[in-house]
Amino acid sequence: MKRKNLFVLTMLFAALTVVLPVQAQKTKARQQKQLVTVVYQTDIHCDGCARKIMNNVPALGRGVEDVRVDVPTKQVTVTYDAQKTGDDKIIAGLKSIAVNAVRADK
Amino acid sequence: MKRYVFLISLCVSVFATAQDADSLRLSEVRVTAHRKGNSINRLALQQTEDISRAGLVKMACCNVAESFQNSASVTVGYADAVSGARQIRLLGLTGNYTQLLDESRPLARGVGSPFMLNQIPGSWLNGISVSKGVTSVAQGHEAISGQINMDFRKPSDAERLFVNMYIDSDLRGELNLSSALKVNRSGRLQVVNMLHASTDTRITDHDMNHDHFRDTPLMRQLSIASRWNYLAANGVQIRWGLRATTEGRTGGMNDYRPTSAERTRMQRGDTAYYGSNLRNQNISLYAKVGIPLGRLLDDPDSILDPHQSSIAVVADYDRFAHESYFGRNDYDVSEHTVSMSALLNYYFTYRSSLNVGLQSYLRYSDEQLQNCPGHTTATSWLASWHAAHPQGQLVDLSRDEAEVGAFAEYNYSQSDKLTLVAGVRGDYNSYTRTFYGTPRMHVKWNPTGRIALRASAGLGYRLIRPVSDNIGILATGALIEIPSPSSRFDPMEQALNLGLSYTHTIPMGRLGAATLSLEYFRTQFFNTVIVDQEQQAERIVMYSSDRKSFTNNWQADFSWTPVERLEVLLAFRFSDSRYTIDRQDGSHVLVERPLVSRMKGLLNVQYATRFRRWVFDLTAHLNGRSRVPTTTGQLSDDHLSPVYPMFYAQVTHRIKMCELYLGCENIAGYMQSDPVISADDPMSASFNSMNVWGPLMGRKFYFGLRWSLY
Numbered sequence: 001m002k003r004k005n006l007f008v009l010t011m012l013f014a015a016l017t018v019v020l021p022v023q024a025q026k027t028k029a030r031q032q033k034q035l036v037t038v039v040y041q042t043d044i045h046c047d048g049c050a051r052k053i054m055n056n057v058p059a060l061g062r063g064v065e066d067v068r069v070d071v072p073t074k075q076v077t078v079t080y081d082a083q084k085t086g087d088d089k090i091i092a093g094l095k096s097i098a099v100n101a102v103r104a105d106k
Numbered sequence: 107m108k109r110y111v112f113l114i115s116l117c118v119s120v121f122a123t124a125q126d127a128d129s130l131r132l133s134e135v136r137v138t139a140h141r142k143g144n145s146i147n148r149l150a151l152q153q154t155e156d157i158s159r160a161g162l163v164k165m166a167c168c169n170v171a172e173s174f175q176n177s178a179s180v181t182v183g184y185a186d187a188v189s190g191a192r193q194i195r196l197l198g199l200t201g202n203y204t205q206l207l208d209e210s211r212p213l214a215r216g217v218g219s220p221f222m223l224n225q226i227p228g229s230w231l232n233g234i235s236v237s238k239g240v241t242s243v244a245q246g247h248e249a250i251s252g253q254i255n256m257d258f259r260k261p262s263d264a265e266r267l268f269v270n271m272y273i274d275s276d277l278r279g280e281l282n283l284s285s286a287l288k289v290n291r292s293g294r295l296q297v298v299n300m301l302h303a304s305t306d307t308r309i310t311d312h313d314m315n316h317d318h319f320r321d322t323p324l325m326r327q328l329s330i331a332s333r334w335n336y337l338a339a340n341g342v343q344i345r346w347g348l349r350a351t352t353e354g355r356t357g358g359m360n361d362y363r364p365t366s367a368e369r370t371r372m373q374r375g376d377t378a379y380y381g382s383n384l385r386n387q388n389i390s391l392y393a394k395v396g397i398p399l400g401r402l403l404d405d406p407d408s409i410l411d412p413h414q415s416s417i418a419v420v421a422d423y424d425r426f427a428h429e430s431y432f433g434r435n436d437y438d439v440s441e442h443t444v445s446m447s448a449l450l451n452y453y454f455t456y457r458s459s460l461n462v463g464l465q466s467y468l469r470y471s472d473e474q475l476q477n478c479p480g481h482t483t484a485t486s487w488l489a490s491w492h493a494a495h496p497q498g499q500l501v502d503l504s505r506d507e508a509e510v511g512a513f514a515e516y517n518y519s520q521s522d523k524l525t526l527v528a529g530v531r532g533d534y535n536s537y538t539r540t541f542y543g544t545p546r547m548h549v550k551w552n553p554t555g556r557i558a559l560r561a562s563a564g565l566g567y568r569l570i571r572p573v574s575d576n577i578g579i580l581a582t583g584a585l586i587e588i589p590s591p592s593s594r595f596d597p598m599e600q601a602l603n604l605g606l607s608y609t610h611t612i613p614m615g616r617l618g619a620a621t622l623s624l625e626y627f628r629t630q631f632f633n634t635v636i637v638d639q640e641q642q643a644e645r646i647v648m649y650s651s652d653r654k655s656f657t658n659n660w661q662a663d664f665s666w667t668p669v670e671r672l673e674v675l676l677a678f679r680f681s682d683s684r685y686t687i688d689r690q691d692g693s694h695v696l697v698e699r700p701l702v703s704r705m706k707g708l709l710n711v712q713y714a715t716r717f718r719r720w721v722f723d724l725t726a727h728l729n730g731r732s733r734v735p736t737t738t739g740q741l742s743d744d745h746l747s748p749v750y751p752m753f754y755a756q757v758t759h760r761i762k763m764c765e766l767y768l769g770c771e772n773i774a775g776y777m778q779s780d781p782v783i784s785a786d787d788p789m790s791a792s793f794n795s796m797n798v799w800g801p802l803m804g805r806k807f808y809f810g811l812r813w814s815l816y
Binding site: 048061064096 | 761
């Protein structure tokens with residue numbers, strides 16, 4: 001009986017390993033998004049600030065697709081799904097990790 | 107001047123980092139968000155496994171000793187089944203042979219060191235590095251099987267407040283707080299304060315194997331730490347801090363409570379009242395001053411940071427107090443240690459440097475074993491001691507100890523391809539009244555950018571503490587023969603460690619490289635202190651031996667990212683660890699070291715959704731057989747433990763600044779069925795709970811949250 005349980009657990013473990021990434025790829029393909037790319041001018045000054053942003057992308061809210069940080073120009077480029085989020089939420093999200101930001105084109 | 111461009115793209119992958127390679131230094135490549143949980147450090151001089159913060163949060167990791175479940179290098183076991191104290195094994199040897207470092211500063215090796223890994227909370231750390239084999243002579247002569255370097259949260263960390271709360275199905279609750287602050291406006295003075303509080307709140311006792319003993323003790327711990335850093339405008343750095351811990355564990359029979367009434371009943375021999383209570387209190391203070399000397403040396407061809415000569419002075423004070431009883435065995439320790447170091451690291455050129463230093467420590471220990479003062483029902487071993495030692499029912503192991511040493515280490519590297527480090531140190535120990543010479547050497551060769559070959563060789567010495575190093579012996583009813591200082595017992599263990607390793611980064615798949623690491627380490631002892639429970643029934647004998655004693659350790663690690671955000675780590679370790687024990691008839695037998703698993707296999711799979719909003723971790727272990735020592739005195743009665751698997755799983759979800767995690771340890775619920783021998787008669791001489799080879803706890807679910815404020 002114990003051996004049977006172990007076998008089932010091992011199979012479950014292996015199945016999850018394969019299914020999870022495949023399912024995630026399929027889900028991604030199904031989604032239709034309205035992507036917008038916005039550049040923000042920030043007060044970051046070092047690599048630590050860049051790491052802080054990259055470690056906390058979920059703090060910017062849902063719908064964020066891509067984040068790029070350029071320390072010399074202090075610019076953060078965010079690509080997001082306009083159906084799920086907007087400028088205000090991104091700026092508020094950056095504020096929550098102590099990064100002050102404004103749109104670079106304003 | 108090199109441009110600092112830091113461009114990271116998460117569009118392609120969380121793990122694939124787009125960087126301007128021409129303009130980026132290596133230090134900037136280490137982006138913590140994308141670091142693997144466990145990885146072989148390709149740049150380190152020694153074979154080193156790094157466990158990042160991402161690795162530390164893959165499981166519950168309540169303390170450092172529990173942080174190695176995703177590592178094949180380190181095996182986590184138990185000192186005994188009563189106290190439930192975790193004990194690690196590295197290269198087939200117990201954690202006593204592994205040196206602990208706090209950000210490269212050696213932690214005091216006193217009576218308290220075996221408890222240290224249990225006392226440092228995992229959430230206080232940014233990472234852990236496990237270096238195998240002999241290490242730098244600058245950090246002492248004690249690391250025989252390797253070093254564990256703990257990288258604590260830093261005063262310069264961005265998180266102004268970090269909160270971690272945890273509860274598991276055994277109703278153990280835990281709270282961790284950390285706060286990093288700039289104290290003055292310029293930001294030159296910084297501090298990080300940390301707090302840990304945990305306690306068992308369960309009302310009913312867990313006894314899944316029905317032996318009437320708690321599977322795990324009731325634990326409570328309160329720890330605080332404060333670490334300060336001042337960086338002056340001229341580059342001088344001053345660091346100081348303190349760490350204080352109070353910890354308690356109550357183990358033993360299910361109904362036992364550590365009240366004076368129940369303890370009295372136990373001391374009178376009531377077999378229904380076997381209990382254990384253990385209390386540790388320690389405080390550590392440290393101060394470090396580092397002064398840069400000369401100009402900054404740089405090499406445009408090197409991927410490493412610029413170097414600068416420096417001098418440093420380090421002072422430490424440690425106070426450790428321990429009070430415990432295991433049944434009728436009382437053990438009390440009070441210890442003070444003061445240590446000082448002065449170091450000079452001088453760079454002749456960018457690729458050539460000399461590191462010299464003077465180090466010393468002074469230690470006062472009051473250490474006593476006692477057997478139920480005031481009662482006449484002394485257990486056999488103390489009765490025996492009493493007959494031989496007229497001072498009474500007290501074994502006084504107190505000692506004062508001082509050591510003074512000096513070292514020199516030369517470091518030479520050739521165009522990032524070849525690095526050679528040769529060092530020697532000499533130490534005089536006042537307790538053994540002996541001078542010890544410690545030569546060590548390391549070579550690292552990168553024939554190509556993808557391959558690193560390492561070799562290391564050197565001597566190591568370790569002064570043993572007969573009881574605290576083997577605290578499990580108190581959780582037995584056996585007669586314990588502790589050698590007296592006047593006997594021909596050499597308490598300084600001596601060993602030669604040799605190591606070879608090969609690390610290859612292999613281009614594989616469209617997402618980058620896989621890493622394959624192969625390693626071999628051999629530890630050859632010249633003097634071994636053996637705690638022998640097999641020579642005679644119901645007796646534990648300690649002696650030093652210069653007979654054959656060695657461990658061979660082979661390990662292979664393979665890590666790969668086959669699909670976007672999917673990490674796979676596969677590792678196998680084989681150990682052959684043996685020593686020679688003395689038999690009662692005067693003969694000697696080479697046997698396997700007890701309770702060292704011959705093999706360990708590990709598979710860890712982690713999948714993260716974009717930006718790590720969801721992280722799924724699955725870990726499987728296959729633990730090999732280990733020799734379970736005989737307790738009858740007949741070697742033919744020893745046996746092998748079974749091969750057993752362990753499974754772990756955890757799901758982590760990130761919502762803005764909050765991270766929720768839910769997990770399960772030991773999913774299959776595998777447990778050692780007989781960790782306590784003679785559990786039905788705990789006052790007998792055959793009672794023994796120190797032969798633990800498997801899990802003491804069954805399936806455990808846990809839930810927690812982490813929250814950060816910037």
